[in-house]
Amino acid sequence: MPRTSRNAAKKHPRKGKSAESAHPKRPAESLPASALSKSQLLDLYRYLKLNRMIEERLSALYRQGKVQGGLYSSKGQEAISVGSAYALATQDVLAPMIRNLGAMLVRGVNPVEFFLQYMQKEGSPCKGRDTSLHFGGIDRGFVPPISHLGTLIPVLSGVALAGRMQGKNLVALTYIGDGATSTGDFHEGLSLASVRRLPLVVLIENNRWAYSTPVSAQSLLLDLADKARAYGIPQGVVDGNDVLAVHEATSRAADLARRGQGPVLLEAKTMRMRGHSEHDDAWYVPEEERRFWEKRDPILLYEKHLLGTGVAIKDELSRIESACAAQIDADLAIAEAAPFPRPESCVEDIYAPEQDASEGLAEEAPRAARRS
Numbered sequence: 001m002p003r004t005s006r007n008a009a010k011k012h013p014r015k016g017k018s019a020e021s022a023h024p025k026r027p028a029e030s031l032p033a034s035a036l037s038k039s040q041l042l043d044l045y046r047y048l049k050l051n052r053m054i055e056e057r058l059s060a061l062y063r064q065g066k067v068q069g070g071l072y073s074s075k076g077q078e079a080i081s082v083g084s085a086y087a088l089a090t091q092d093v094l095a096p097m098i099r100n101l102g103a104m105l106v107r108g109v110n111p112v113e114f115f116l117q118y119m120q121k122e123g124s125p126c127k128g129r130d131t132s133l134h135f136g137g138i139d140r141g142f143v144p145p146i147s148h149l150g151t152l153i154p155v156l157s158g159v160a161l162a163g164r165m166q167g168k169n170l171v172a173l174t175y176i177g178d179g180a181t182s183t184g185d186f187h188e189g190l191s192l193a194s195v196r197r198l199p200l201v202v203l204i205e206n207n208r209w210a211y212s213t214p215v216s217a218q219s220l221l222l223d224l225a226d227k228a229r230a231y232g233i234p235q236g237v238v239d240g241n242d243v244l245a246v247h248e249a250t251s252r253a254a255d256l257a258r259r260g261q262g263p264v265l266l267e268a269k270t271m272r273m274r275g276h277s278e279h280d281d282a283w284y285v286p287e288e289e290r291r292f293w294e295k296r297d298p299i300l301l302y303e304k305h306l307l308g309t310g311v312a313i314k315d316e317l318s319r320i321e322s323a324c325a326a327q328i329d330a331d332l333a334i335a336e337a338a339p340f341p342r343p344e345s346c347v348e349d350i351y352a353p354e355q356d357a358s359e360g361l362a363e364e365a366p367r368a369a370r371r372s
């Protein structure tokens, strides 16, 4: 892939170039950024704002003791989640990691679900048993993450292989941190995906830190995307703070993968603007580095682009922000009022329902008999 994706930032659509509503919101193929309509460009803005504002509320709830467990902020990285997920087609499958709340929003998760989930309420997707992990559903187009870094790459290779065998024309996409590119699973997964030419896109979120370990203590490579060379697969590097560049690069990567030239390894350069988790004040990040990246805030950059190119005026952006705030207020009120799970429910859902299990066994029996 396209080292050209380095230049994707220069390919922003100009005012008037995009035909409004020319494309359905979720096309069967990936959509290049240059083909985005005004309403789609504003849609991206809305997702970026929602991502940031939901996480800000979650952080406040954490401090009030209303959010249990780990809370991992994607502040500064929202353009990666939003731009990449928005580039996918309806049938594609995505696996978020802990900093990809924005990608889940694009896939259709409502703010109320995040509040219910993180406050561990009864009606939450994990029924009050988990927060950032195990939250997903293949029926909704995304695979839930588990804690072990790197594991989603072999899992998504499997999704890509299954999709191909079932003739679904799907692309599987997952994210990995700079630190997690050192795990065995990252290499094992890419190894399998490469020899099978699977339609997989792996997006490295190089946010310069893995907990308190800088990327320089993780690898001698200047671009982590160069790890692709070990597998003979296409690679690309993109500005992770530029939502349109991420969208464009993901779109191209997904096209290559869909055409059987995958997998593709993309690296998005960015910066983690908060600590690893809420308990971490990131004391180890040099002040100068933090200040440099503050000026490159992805939402500010995109606002400047939308205003500077005349795609939107300030009023339109303010209206979007107010609508996001109103939605979040309403959804948070619902979640606050929702009940906690019944204590005895903690022992439910351990085994599959009896009926399903016996159906499975009945099907298995003749096969077992044939083998003997």
Ligand SMILES: Cc1ncc(C[n+]2csc(CCOP(=O)(O)OP(=O)(O)O)c2C)c(N)n1
Pocket (backbone or CB within 6 Å): 099, 147, 148, 149, 150, 176, 177, 178, 179, 180, 181, 183, 205, 207, 209, 210, 211, 272, 276
């Ligand atoms: C296999 C594995 N090793 C270690 C950990 C503990 N751990 C959780 S997050 C993290 C840092 C991850 O850094 P990076 O991959 O750069 O992702 P980021 O947090 O920056 O998004 C570590 C070491 C884990 N969850 N899984």
Ligand SMILES: [Mg+2]
Pocket (backbone or CB within 6 Å): 177, 178, 179, 205, 206, 207, 208, 209, 210, 211
């Ligand atoms: Mg990192």
